[in-house]
Amino acid sequence: MELRVENISKSFNNENNVQTVLKDLNFTVREGQFVTLLGPSGCGKTTLLTIIAGFQAASGGTVLINGRQVARPGPDRGFVFQNYALFPWMTVRDNILYPMKQRKVPGKEREKHLAELLAMAQLEGKEKLFPHQLSGGMKQRVAFIRALAGRPEVLLMDEPLGAVDMQMRQSLQEDLESLWLKDKTTVVMVTHDVDEAIFLSDRVIVMSAHEGKIVEDMPVRLPRPRDRQGTEYHKHKEHLVEALRTAMGRRAETAETERKLCLA
Structure with a gap:
């Protein structure tokens, strides 16, 4: 299985103005990878995930799964919503x-x-x-x-632990990792939680608040199960926190745009 995001853009007409949420995004996800999309609120993470799912169309570019263009929802993509649905x-x-x-x-x-x-x-x-x-x-x-x-060939998850209180979150992250390791389905997950991204992912893609630009594509080469107290774990966290600072350059403007469009 190979998932390819090629030059994906998404714009909306908002009060006679064109608002660009995503512009020319490109990345590839290999079979069996757990990839997380991380970024500030309003950066277009969920918008991108729903385009991959086929729930909405891109304004430009293509999503391909094993060379097949995504045009609508299909059984090759499973989706886990924040509220479980x-x-x-x-x-x-x-x-x-x-x-x-x-x-x-x-x-x-x-x-x-x-x-x-x-x-x-x-x-x-x-x-x-x-x-x-x-x-x-x-x-x-x-x-x-x-x-x-x-x-499904790829499982898409939109903040699957977002509805859970913080006390339960780490325990459920461990449950989720355990389930995934038994199946190793290819996963693309959205989160805003740095620790969650490092704990679960093979790779973290950090998106900017300005047009969803990819500012970091970081592999996480830590052994599983992961030690949250380990030195290398903390180095990964520091690196991602710094990447997020870069990503938040125009956060406020873009977050307000997506909030109005009910896409955040």
């Missing part, structure tokens, strides 16, 4: 089965894959519960494995 009227079991039914996976294969996913997420025995009966951590795990249930 589980179907509240469905049980855990039915939420996970839903994408498999959409792809018309045969019944026996569906049940086998369901059992594998529940075991992976340590959710055996929770199949009959509804989303309102789950903790935030359980909802996050269900959302993650539901996205994997359709066997």
Whole structure:
């Protein structure tokens, strides 16, 4: 699997003015990589992710997955939203089965894959519960494995832990890493959290507040599981914090633009 973002731009007409959120972005994600898009609020991270997902069209440029141009949402891309977006009227079991039914996976294969996913997420025995009966951590795990249930080539995650309080966040980052290591699906994740980016990623792309310009593309070559107290870990954090300072050059203007457009 190879994901290519080629010269992607996105502009909006806002009160008779053209506002450019993204301009000429280029990068490639290799199979099995966990790549994070990091940047200040309003830099276009989520806009870019939704273009990759096919939820909205770019103003210019192309997104390619294995050489195929992305023009609309498709089963080759799974998506995990910040608020989990589980179907509240469905049980855990039915939420996970839903994408498999959409792809018309045969019944026996569906049940086998369901059992594998529940075991992976340590959710055996929770199949009959509804989303309102789950903790935030359980909802996050269900959302993650539901996205994997359709066997996507790339998994897109928009601040998947953004709805979780800070006390739970580090624990859930560890859960998320554990789930990903068992499957190694290619991931592109949006976050504004430097520590989260380093803990989870193989690579961090830092986007500027001005037109989403890529100001840093940093590999994270730290062994897993990662030691948050380690010297090299802290060096990575310092490097990214400095990159973010560069990225925030025109943060206020661009953040206000995206806020008005409900894209932040």
